[in-house]
Amino acid sequence: MEAEKNSDIHLRPRFKMDFSESQQEIISKFKANLNEGNCKYCSKIVDEHIIIDVPAEENHFWSPQLNIEIEKINDKETIVKGLFGPKPQVWTLFMFFHFAVAVAFIGFSVMAYVQWSIHTDYSFALTMVLALPAIWFIMYFLGRIGKKTGHKQMDELYKFMMKTLERKLSEK
Template sequence: MEAKKNSNIHLRPRFKMDFNESQQEIISKFEDNLKDGECKYCSKIVDGHIIIDVPKDESHFWSPQLNIEVEKIKGKETVVKGLFGPKPQVWTMFMFFHFAVAVAFIGFSITAYVQWSIKTDYSLALYMVIGLPVLWFVMYFLGRWGKSIGHQQMDELYHFMMKTLDKQPKN
């Protein structure tokens, strides 16, 4: 199996696999497996995009979601690209908080410089300039911790996907 993965530091692991099957054959495998009465996963299939969620009764805030893109290369060659990540609402919230911390850092840095330049008390701005990177690291490690909480479910989604694909990627 040839699966290309990014380094382990990323919060949203990605992979890519090549197959000697048509795009529709691979999508049909997912449709058949997901409609099976034994299948516990929730899913949406639109064109070549497949979203697989953990079951609602097992879902929690940190539960992962598997996004699969099935792209036709040429003839019967297909590439399957996947992305594990939190639900879009959780990811958007985290990105909003990261953006807010970055904007606040820039704002307090400017405020500290201006207050220092005009020789007024700049201690609050300086504390914020020091504290905001600490907050950013806390948010980063909170995301890593959340990823570790959902890791078992991520493995289950990966094994479900590999079982569906019959583990026959192109060498």
């Protein structure tokens, strides 16, 4: 098993691991581990894609979700790609706010330029052009705080995944 991770600056950390097992063997490990009676994680398995959530009683707004994609290289080699991130609805909301700030920045930039060009008061538009990057940085740091809040749960999901991948199929 060989693992590759990206840098820690990303809000949605990714990893990639190579295995000398077939795609079906790895998927079977996850099915066996997730179907055990004492498994506390909520999950969905669709074809080669596995989504693992934290338990419902531990779930909060910043709880992470682990998305795993199992890619077949050949009959005996497989790549497991993983992505930690917030739940899709949280990520969509966050991206909507980023997009809204970007559109507002462009709009107020045009407004400031037009008002400056026609020699009218452009102080409000200029204030907004200066304030919107500050709002963007605040949203970025809120995302970092959210990632830090869910870090313990992210570690637990990662340990669960590694325990599953290191498990022998004959174990119960």
